[in-house]
Amino acid sequence: MRGSPVLTRPVSPVTVVGVAVCASDPVTEFGVKTLLGADPRVKVLAEDEFALAEVIVVAEAGTARGVLPLLREVRAAARSKPLPRCVVVTDSFRADAVVAAIDCGMAALLPSSRITGDALVRTILAVLNGDGVFPSWLQAQLLDQLETIRRDVLEPRGFTLSGLSVRERDVLRMLSEGHSTEEIATGLNYSESTVKNVVNEVTARHGLRNRAHAVAFALRAGLI
DSSP, rough: OOOOOOOOOOOOEEEEEEEEOOOHHHHHHHHHHHHHHHHHHHEEEOGGGGGGSSSEEEEEEEEEIHEEEHHHHHHOHHHHHHHOOEEEEEEEOOOGGGHHHHHHEEEEEEGGGGOOOOHHHHHHHHHHTOOOBOOOHHHHHHEEEEEEEEIIIIITTTTTTEEEBBBHHHHHHHHHHTTTTHHHHHHTTTTTTHHHHHHHHHHTTTOOHHHHHHHHHHHTTTTO
16 A cells, blocks of 8 residues: 655755854964864855855964954955954953954854864854854953943043933934924034935934934934
8 A cells, every 4th residue: 555645845045154263373263173174054264265254263272462353364365245243252252352352343252161063163153144152251351341441531522322422312312303403503502504404414424314214214213
């Protein structure tokens, strides 16, 4: 007797991520490449393929002398837009370098002493998806540094962490409430030309079309 046909689900294609691995120590570099090479979700790129990297892994013993220069060097070789995000693997990360490292593309930090291939690949996939992966102590340090930047650098110059100045935010808020240029000028004690200049500066800086577009941009971004 013929049996019933066996139904099988179509197999979803596996996404293979092109990963550049960089380390100043060849032994460390070999170890990271070996961990990644065993996983079919990752393709470890040769040095002449670094321009194709979707994610960069930087493994280093230190930060100031090692990680930051490597981050800058490897990202400079990439051709993708936006530039690939980076996973840093180290046990010697300096907390005071977190803002500089993020500015260089760091999106995740993993301890090298306890790293496993699966944990590294899962972090790479998370970073590729736009996530950040940081230990709690580093998140706290980042918040402290951002607060210091806001208080000591931005606020004295009239700016905020949002990228808008206090004046720009006030003008856009009143625009969103339906006020005219004259009403905004009166409410904020500015001249009408100042209000117009503020709006023009925001639209030019962010590539916006008009006042309505500027208000929509600020609302969507949660800036007002």
